[in-house]
Amino acid sequence: MINRIAVSGLNGSNHILRTLQDNISNVRTTAFKGERAATLDAWQMAYNGGGAMPEAVTRNLTQGPLQRTGNVLDLALEGPGYFAARDSESQVFTRAGSFSVGAEGQILTDTGYALLGYTGLAADKVEGAAPDVLKLPLPLANDASLTIDTKGQVLLEDPRGSTLIGTVAVAKFQSESNLQPLSMSDFGATEGSGAPMFGAADGSRTGMYQQQLEQANVNLMEQLTALISVQNAFSAQAKSLSTYDDMIKTSLSDMR
Numbered sequence: 001m002i003n004r005i006a007v008s009g010l011n012g013s014n015h016i017l018r019t020l021q022d023n024i025s026n027v028r029t030t031a032f033k034g035e036r037a038a039t040l041d042a043w044q045m046a047y048n049g050g051g052a053m054p055e056a057v058t059r060n061l062t063q064g065p066l067q068r069t070g071n072v073l074d075l076a077l078e079g080p081g082y083f084a085a086r087d088s089e090s091q092v093f094t095r096a097g098s099f100s101v102g103a104e105g106q107i108l109t110d111t112g113y114a115l116l117g118y119t120g121l122a123a124d125k126v127e128g129a130a131p132d133v134l135k136l137p138l139p140l141a142n143d144a145s146l147t148i149d150t151k152g153q154v155l156l157e158d159p160r161g162s163t164l165i166g167t168v169a170v171a172k173f174q175s176e177s178n179l180q181p182l183s184m185s186d187f188g189a190t191e192g193s194g195a196p197m198f199g200a201a202d203g204s205r206t207g208m209y210q211q212q213l214e215q216a217n218v219n220l221m222e223q224l225t226a227l228i229s230v231q232n233a234f235s236a237q238a239k240s241l242s243t244y245d246d247m248i249k250t251s252l253s254d255m256r
Contacts, residue, residue: 017227030213033060034217034223037057061176063079064215066078066212072211073146074212075097075212077214078207079201082170082171084116084198090188091188091196093189097213105136107134111183113186117133117152117154119135126169134165136165143159144157149208151203168201168208170198173194
């Protein structure tokens, strides 16, 4: 029984260690959402006579801090929602707003998906419209500048005036905790998350900020402190298992 408890404890600690290490390694990943792993007290769960049982990993969906970058195509969301993007086969949702311009004027995520939006529509006109790939008119004139306001309205400005290109789409979900992670920053919709509800940022509850990026919501010092604590627990559990093995060997030796 002691052996089983020690082994289950090692498994539980290892489960938490992997999650903490993943959080720490992604502390500089744009819009990364930290995860939390815990173990359930298996004495209460009647799990094979005692020990610790790994619990499901949960994602921390709180807002990460915004950092100014100065890059015109960097966008950050503050408040609920995701950027929506797609390629020829699939649709993804992300809060990592580090975009670039493709050869055909598409606004591309850092994983190569084309940003979705509402071409030619202002933010207050998108209700009921289906988002499509948002494109910039190329080539851009040397005296033109690109402005994206807090509602996601993309404006091309030059000495002759301002032209509305369209509005960046924002997707929301009934249960975003059930989105499926596809990479460190991309997610896919699932039956549990519900279908995406498309619209635009309102500039208040959800705002869009140009030349800024959302940072990871991981507190590095908290993660390092937890890592040390779990490593100490892991060492103690390993020592307990080693002591138990020595006791068994001694008992067997005495019986000869």
